[in-house]
Amino acid sequence: MSSPMSPPMSSLYALPFRLRAFMLALCLSTPTIALPAPSQMQTSEAGNTYISGSDLAITTPVAADLFAAGGRVRVERDVGADAALAGGSVTVRGPVHQDLRVAGGSVDVEGNTDGDLVAAGGNVRVSDAARVAGSAWLAGGDVTLAGRVEKSARIYASNITVSGDIGGDAHLYGQQIRLMPGAKIRGNLVYASPNELARDPAAQVLGSVTREATPPGWSKAEGRHRGVSWFHPFFVLSMLLAGVLLYAVFPNAALGPQRAIRQYPLRSLLLGLALVFTVPPVAILFMVTVIGIPIGFALLLLYPLSLMLGYLATAFLIGGEVATVAKQPEPVSVKKVALFLALALIVLSIAAAIPFIGGLVMIAAVVFGLGGWAIWIRTTVNGGRTASH
Known part of the structure; x- marks a missing residue:
């Protein structure tokens, strides 16, 4: 090692x-x-x-x-x-x-x-x-x-x-x-x-x-305002609680995106980048037209939630890797999922504490996770259509 x-x-x-x-x-x-x-x-x-x-x-x-x-x-x-x-x-x-x-x-x-x-x-x-x-x-x-x-x-x-x-x-x-x-x-x-x-x-x-x-x-002046950050303790705790709730209620939705990232890393990266950088301008374009205003507002409202879900998917992926290293048998209990998810959020927070590189790591976490969600949703929908036929 x-x-x-x-x-x-x-x-x-x-x-x-x-x-x-x-x-x-x-x-x-x-x-x-x-x-x-x-x-x-x-x-x-x-x-x-x-x-x-x-x-x-x-x-x-x-x-x-x-x-x-x-x-x-x-x-x-x-x-x-x-x-x-x-x-x-x-x-x-x-x-x-x-x-x-x-x-x-x-x-x-x-x-x-x-x-x-x-x-x-x-x-x-x-x-x-x-x-x-x-x-x-x-x-x-x-x-x-x-x-x-x-x-x-x-x-x-x-x-x-x-x-x-x-x-x-x-x-x-x-x-x-x-x-x-x-x-x-x-x-x-x-x-x-x-x-x-x-x-x-x-x-x-x-x-x-x-x-x-x-x-x-x-600078010293800026350092006093660094507390206004999305890496506040309440953010980490809320992500942990959201992840545990997601796994408890919809385990497939919690595990599916991480499996997609693991299986299609490059595709997850490209899809995630496309979604991160195209959704806001597309929402604005919808809002330019009167008939598309509701769609534009819906996209803008869902955009922050999608970023959080992308971040959470990457945290689940890291937690899953830790569980694999720890030789945890499947299925993993909710308590163990919570433990490994908390450790993953700690790892991401450590990365966030390093300026410049930390920001890139956080962007990558959101992008990969968002791409994983896109692949999983598409696979699930296509699978459902195939089953219906």
Whole structure:
């Protein structure tokens, strides 16, 4: 499962409100979707462990990969290979012998990671006892790096505090960046911030220090208004509730579009693009003619709903992939669908928290989902006509 770190993103900046928003949504939704005790746990023939539940404590060694998702996740013992974790709060104390990927409302990494570390959350902390043998990619509202990273580190957050040791280059992007007395960067430091770098005289940077230009749109004034966003916690929660209701009442309508995307990805993309960019002008054309005004109004009223359904279809697709990885038998219960859908919405919210690229990911989610709906509806209608004949 090992994979290279994310490609260089020198112009990306963390949006703290969005990160905090999706983490709050997770924390609020977890009690509703939590699985009943005991936690659901499976182990594959290869030794991989898949576990989900409201309160998880991994207190026995895991031989191979570990996949865990829940309201609260604690890893106390060794993980023999990779670990992929998600939850309202995640604490990793045991060593991970390959890569560690984690997302949560609060993330605490206290054990060693023998590979790369990728972590995102409202608050992310790499303690002074932690050592990362590879590189680190951290994103969140508040990120604290107190441990040692043997290779390079990239951090995107509102508040960044570095008091640990980074063996290679450091790329820091945030509103407030602080280098504490114990900080030591053995390579070059590249940073971008609307504020001056707060560097303690005892902090060491052995390479060069370069300040990149802050994008014009990323200003303190604008930052105060970023809360007005469709990635508000209530939006995430409403999408979760809408998805669960859709699955409970019309399971075929919830699962059909995701299957269409999986089977016809290119066609879904093209159809979705066509619908996204042609429906508004077509509605306006209808409204130009008196007789077409009702149709135009109907199209404009249904357009936002169709975008939401497209987004929801992609979330179901991501949740289905997570369920497949977790080896969940079919049919999947409503509670498990809610859990995997919530995790998918978290993944999309993490993507939305990355400016520029995040926007493209969100557009792609809507476009693919809308195309999936179009293919599924057409297939269903054609199937019904064939059956009637």
